[in-house]
Amino acid sequence: MPKIRLLLYREEDGTIPLLDWLDNLPQKAVAKCRDRIDRLKEQGYELRRPLADYLRDDIYELRASQEGIHYRMLYFFHGNTAVVVSHGLVKKQIVPATEINKAIERKKKFTANPALHTYEDLSK
Numbered sequence: 001m002p003k004i005r006l007l008l009y010r011e012e013d014g015t016i017p018l019l020d021w022l023d024n025l026p027q028k029a030v031a032k033c034r035d036r037i038d039r040l041k042e043q044g045y046e047l048r049r050p051l052a053d054y055l056r057d058d059i060y061e062l063r064a065s066q067e068g069i070h071y072r073m074l075y076f077f078h079g080n081t082a083v084v085v086s087h088g089l090v091k092k093q094i095v096p097a098t099e100i101n102k103a104i105e106r107k108k109k110f111t112a113n114p115a116l117h118t119y120e121d122l123s124k
Contacts, residue, residue: 004044
């Protein structure tokens, strides 16, 4: 049984930003990213560098690299029982402030209405 419930952020229109992003990555990169998601689900708050790191304002990054490309999935915690993966990006040098701000806004929306913004099926 996982220590923490892993959720994906869902937009008001029903789209899942992380899954849309994963759909456009090479298969090896998707496998690496899914491995990191599994680790986050298993370890939750205990996951540390080099697999995860704190960015700012309660936003964290899940880190994966494949063939020199750095993939990042931004996430936040919802209380002590759930972690929500907001979205993914390819990192050039640093995670852009615009991407962190996007995750912060999604955290606010999620906190205001978790039922509307929750997606839990990771079988896709």
